[in-house]
Amino acid sequence: xxxxxxxxxxxxxxxxxxxxxxxxxxxxxxxxxxxxxxxxxxxxxxxxxxxxxxxxxxxxxxxxxxxxxxxxxxxxxxxxxxxxxxxxxxxxxxxxxxxxxxxxxxxxxxxxxxxxxxxxxxxxxxxxxxxxxxxxxxxxxxxxxxxxxxxxxxxxxxxxxxxxxxxxxxxxxxxxxxxxxxxxxxxxxxxxxxxxxxxxxxxxxxxxx
Amino acid sequence: xxxxxxxxxxxxxxxxxxxxxxxxxxxxxxxxxxxxxxxxxxxxxxxxxxxxxxxxxxxxxxxxxxxxxxxxxxxxxxxxxxxxxxxxxxxxxxxxxxxxxxxxxxxxxxxxxxxxxxxxxxxxxxxxxxxxxxxxxxxxxxxxxxxxxxxxxxxxxxxxxxxxxxxxxxxxxxxxxxxxxxxxxxxxxxxxxxxxxxxxxxxxxxxxxxxxxxxxxxxxxxxxxxxxxxxxxxxxxxxxxxxxxxxxxxxxxxxxxxxxxxxxxxxxxxxxxxxxxxxxxxxxxxxxxxxxxxxxxxxxxxxxxxxxxxxxxxxxxxxxxxxxxxxxxxxxxxxxxxxxxxxxxxxxxxxxxxxxxxxxxxxxxxxxxxxxxxxxxxxxxxxxxxxxxxxxxxxxxxxxxxxxxxxxxxxxxxxxxxxxxxxxxxxxxxxxxxxxxxxxxxxxxxxxxxxxxxxxxxxxxxxxxxxxxxxxxxxxxxxxxxxxxxxxx
Numbered sequence: 100x101x102x103x104x105x106x107x108x109x110x111x112x113x114x115x116x117x118x119x120x121x122x123x124x125x126x127x128x129x130x131x132x133x134x135x136x137x138x139x140x141x142x143x144x145x146x147x148x149x150x151x152x153x154x155x156x157x158x159x160x161x162x163x164x165x166x167x168x169x170x171x172x173x174x175x176x177x178x179x180x181x182x183x184x185x186x187x188x189x190x191x192x193x194x195x196x197x198x199x200x201x202x203x204x205x206x207x208x209x210x211x212x213x214x215x216x217x218x219x220x221x222x223x224x225x226x227x228x229x230x231x232x233x234x235x236x237x238x239x240x241x242x243x244x245x246x247x248x249x250x251x252x253x254x255x256x257x258x259x260x261x262x263x264x265x266x267x268x269x270x271x272x273x274x275x276x277x278x279x280x281x282x283x284x285x286x287x288x289x290x291x292x293x294x295x296x297x298x299x300x301x302x303x304x305x306x307x308x
Numbered sequence: 309x310x311x312x313x314x315x316x317x318x319x320x321x322x323x324x325x326x327x328x329x330x331x332x333x334x335x336x337x338x339x340x341x342x343x344x345x346x347x348x349x350x351x352x353x354x355x356x357x358x359x360x361x362x363x364x365x366x367x368x369x370x371x372x373x374x375x376x377x378x379x380x381x382x383x384x385x386x387x388x389x390x391x392x393x394x395x396x397x398x399x400x401x402x403x404x405x406x407x408x409x410x411x412x413x414x415x416x417x418x419x420x421x422x423x424x425x426x427x428x429x430x431x432x433x434x435x436x437x438x439x440x441x442x443x444x445x446x447x448x449x450x451x452x453x454x455x456x457x458x459x460x461x462x463x464x465x466x467x468x469x470x471x472x473x474x475x476x477x478x479x480x481x482x483x484x485x486x487x488x489x490x491x492x493x494x495x496x497x498x499x500x501x502x503x504x505x506x507x508x509x510x511x512x513x514x515x516x517x518x519x520x521x522x523x524x525x526x527x528x529x530x531x532x533x534x535x536x537x538x539x540x541x542x543x544x545x546x547x548x549x550x551x552x553x554x555x556x557x558x559x560x561x562x563x564x565x566x567x568x569x570x571x572x573x574x575x576x577x578x579x580x581x582x583x584x585x586x587x588x589x590x591x592x593x594x595x596x597x598x599x600x601x602x603x604x605x606x607x608x609x610x611x612x613x614x615x616x617x618x619x620x621x622x623x624x625x626x627x628x629x630x631x632x633x634x635x636x637x638x639x640x641x642x643x644x645x646x647x648x649x650x651x652x653x654x655x656x657x658x659x660x661x662x663x664x665x666x667x668x669x670x671x672x673x674x675x676x677x678x679x680x681x682x683x684x685x686x687x688x689x690x691x692x693x694x695x696x697x698x699x700x701x702x703x704x705x706x707x708x709x710x711x712x713x714x715x716x717x718x719x720x721x722x723x724x725x726x727x728x729x730x731x732x733x734x735x736x737x738x739x740x741x742x743x744x745x746x747x748x749x750x751x752x753x754x755x756x757x758x759x760x761x762x763x764x765x766x767x768x769x770x771x772x773x774x775x776x777x778x779x780x781x782x783x784x785x786x787x788x789x790x791x792x793x794x795x796x797x
Contacts, residue, residue, distance in 0.1 A: 135716070135779025136500075142712070143507040143770075146705040150514035153700040 212281045213293065216242040242286045245299050309412060311463035316408050316470060317401070318369045319345035324400075325376035329383045329390050330555035338400045339481035342474060343533055344559070346456065348372045350566045353433075353455035358613055363433040365459040404474070411470035416523045420752060422449070423525035427466045429454035434461035443617040447626055452570040453527045467525055476522030479533040483764050484509040486540040487771040489549055494775045508771045515702040517760050527570050528760050534570070536764040538563045539581065539728055543768070546590050546721045557595060564599070565606035573739060575607040575632055579639060580666075580735060581728040583659060589652035590721075596646045600639055607636030628742075659727065666734040673741040683746035684737060690749050691756045698751040703759060709770050717776035725769040729762050 210233040217237045279295035286292070320338065323345025327337050352371040356363050383390050426449050432438050433454055457467040487508040491501045512518055521529045538560050545556040564582075567574045582603065586596050611633040618625040645651065674681035691697030692704065714726065736755050740747050747755045 135776070136774065138779070139713075139774060140504065140507070142709060143504070143511060146709060147507060147510045147514055149701050149705060150511070150516070153702070154516065 211279060212236070214238055214281060214283045214296075216240055216284060240283075242284055245283075245285055245294075309409075309463075311459060311465075312412065312468050312470060313405065313408050315365075315369060315459040315468060316404060316474065318373045319349055319471075320400075320404055321345070322348050322372040322376040324397075325380045328392070329376075329380055329388070330558075331552040332555060334485075336481055336485035338404070339478040339485070342478045343482065343537060344562075345372060346475070346530070347534075347562050347566055348375060350452055350455050350569070351562065353458070354451050354565070354569055357433070357438055357451060358609060363436060363438050363458075365434055365462060368455070369459060407474060407477070408470040411473045416473075417467075417469070418520060418524040420524075420526070425449050426453040426525060426527075427457060430458045431461055431466065433458045441617075443614060443621050443623060444626070446617060447614050447629060448572060450527070450569050450571060452530055452566060453525065456530070457525070472524065472529055473522050475529050475533060476518065479529065479536070479764060480509050480513055482533065482540070483512055483536060483767060486536070486543070486768050489544055489551075490547070490768070490772050491774060493547055493549070504771065504774060508767050511706070511767050511770075512764055515706070515763060516698065516700050517702065518763065520698070521760055526757070528757055531567065531570050531574075532761045532764050534563050534567050535581065535728065535761055536768065538567070539725060539765055540768060542585055543721075543724050543772070546588075546724060557591075561599065561602050564602050568603070568606040569610055572628060572632075573742075575603065575635055577732075577735060578603055579635070580662070580731050583662060584655075584724050584727050586646060587651055587655035587658050589655075593647045597643050600643050600646060604636045604639035604643075607632055607639065611636060659723065663727075663731055663734075666731060666738065670734045670738055673738060677741060677744075680740050680744070680746045681737065684740045684755070687747045687749045687753060688737075688755055691747075691751070691753060692759075696749050696751065697753065697756040697759075699756075699759075703763075706763065706766055706770075710766050713770050713773035715781060716779050717773040718778070719772055719775045722769070722772060725765065725772055729766050729769060732762050 212233050213235045215235065215237045217239045279297065281296045282293040283296050283299065284292070285294050320342050322341075323343065324337055324341030326344050326348070327341045332340060349368055349372045352375075353363070353365075353368045355361070356368060361367075380390060425445055429438075429441060429445060429449055429451075430453075432441050456471055460466055460468045484505050488501060488505045491504055521532070541556045541559050544551055545553060564578060567578055571577075582599065585591055586600060591599075611629050614629045615625050615633065618629065670681070687696075692699060697703075710729065736758060739758075740755070747753050750756070
């Protein structure tokens with residue numbers, strides 16, 4: 100049941116003034132409200148006008164700030180499928196994160212099976228995310244092996260370029276075909292690569308992944 | 309395109325049916341319907357995640373439509389008149405279709421590193437791999453934004469391009485509606501109302517950060533509109549407008565849990581925002597207890613879920629999860645206090661003392677860690693006043709208007725609108741101490757982005773000031789001496 104009677108919570112301690120002359124008081128109040136409303140409306144109008152006329156200033160500031168801080172600006176024009184490019188752009192500029200690899204997986208190798216070395220502490224869950232991989236397994240193998248004979252320049256390589264303080268990023272990717280079925284995480288020269296198992300020596304290729 | 313159109317239509321139709329059956333009719337129905345539809349979608353999605361049911365977006369969308377349709381059928385069976393204005397529905401559908409196509413073609417987006425994390429969670433949800441989500445990622449990014457965009461993954465996309473712009477459009481319409489309903493309280497129907505309503509809507513629409521957030525993959529627009537809706541419902545209720553009072557009281561009960569899973573600090577902020585409601589005898593003790601239990605219950609459930617995630621991942625439970633869980637328990641234990649008869653007598657001193665207490669806490673925190681405060685203050689002034697936050701003059705103008713209205717006008721019950729905004733200042737700065745990191749220079753700073761949460765509500769406050777019966781520093785309001793209300797069931 101809903102009641103109509105209300106107790107108002109005052110936002111002030113002040114009390115209502117006593118008017119000696121009710122009519123005079125009413126007239127003064129009416130003039131006051133009318134004047135106040137006019138000023139109030141003018142202030143709102145002025146605020147909206149200033150808001151409209153300042154847009155160019157903001158755009159200019161954004162361009163100035165673009166080179167100083169973050170790699171995002173007022174509005175981007177990108178397709179969802181091109182999120183990878185946005186991300187790559189951010190990797191290539193001042194913002195560096197380690198998730199380029201997941202977007203690469205999403206774009207070029209959806210439903211791939213990833214095999215990771217058990218010895219490494221890696222954020223496996225994130226590979227399920229934007230990567231949309233089919234499965235992620237951890238098995239016991241040495242990630243430093245098998246990389247010697249692979250010519251990296253033949254393949255797509257991307258990932259985290261790192262930062263001056265942190266050094267080169269830990270991830271890069273090598274893809275033989277647009278849709279490899281199984282990728283093994285390997286390491287050469289302090290850099291990680293996800294390698295199509297078809298590129299690897301037969302004993303690895305025949306492994307039970 | 310098809311998936312996006314169907315998703316938007318599901319959200320819009322589900323929500324609009326609920327709004328229509330609740331008796332809220334007119335031009336605001338599609339806007340309110342869109343937000344309510346999102347609430348249904350997010351509620352279903354959250355339940356799916358928390359209970360371990362399939363997180364498939366198809367199931368979420370199906371429940372979002374079928375739930376309200378069943379409710380509509382139930383209302384008809386109960387003899388309620390809920391006929392559908394088919395012509396208007398057709399018009400709205402055409403406009404929404406055109407908007408979705410236009411937003412997809414325009415293809416405007418703002419992304420930041422946070423956006424990728426939201427979308428990563430969305431992808432995990434769609435692929436059924438949410439159990440593999442990093443506990444830290446879930447704790448920081450929460451559920452709302454991933455759930456909003458999850459359907460895009462069905463079409464091999466990462467986000468729905470039109471959902472945030474449409475939410476922004478709905479925000480403007482809802483603000484305009486609240487302003488119109490507020491102005492109707494005193495000024496009657498006339499040109500002045502239309503003009504002031506238009507100005508209020510324009511004040512939001514021309515705000516630079518509004519445009520920014522309208523295309524930003526983040527929770528800010530959703531959070532801002534939900535806070536506006538939450539406080540706005542209570543504002544209309546306490547002013548005794550002609551709307552369905554049950555609906556005005558029910559809607560906040562659905563908004564609160566979604567806010568809790570939208571931002572990490574939400575439970576704490578909601579406790580403060582809703583304080584005027586908790587201590588006001590305009591609302592029955594039973595209703596206030598329900599509201600507090602919803603807030604505390606959703607906080608406890610969400611943080612227990614996070615706690616389990618941390619334990620299963622073999623990681624130490626984050627301090628903020630422990631803190632929020634304690635907060636939820638304390639709030640739940642406070643429920644019997646709402647039935648205390650003398651609470652309404654203490655309402656004003658209690659509200660003021662909490663506000664003063666927050667400022668005192670800020671002073672003490674500053675004395676303990678002055679660097680955080682002064683670095684934050686420095687960065688915030690640079691962001692807002694000197695343009696680094698990319699607000700232009702928008703926020704300064706809004707703050708000036710707000711202060712002028714606060715000082716020069718007096719409006720009954722305005723504390724429901726004023727309190728959440730003014731309490732945000734100390735609360736926002738205290739957040740820097742909680743995360744033990746000062747706010748930064750630049751438009752990507754957290755506080756700089758969080759200011760937007762209060763913008764629509766601040767505009768409603770400014771509009772509500774037009775109800776004043778006297779302008780000037782000694783303006784006064786009549787204080788009703790009407791006896792306490794009956795219980796609101």
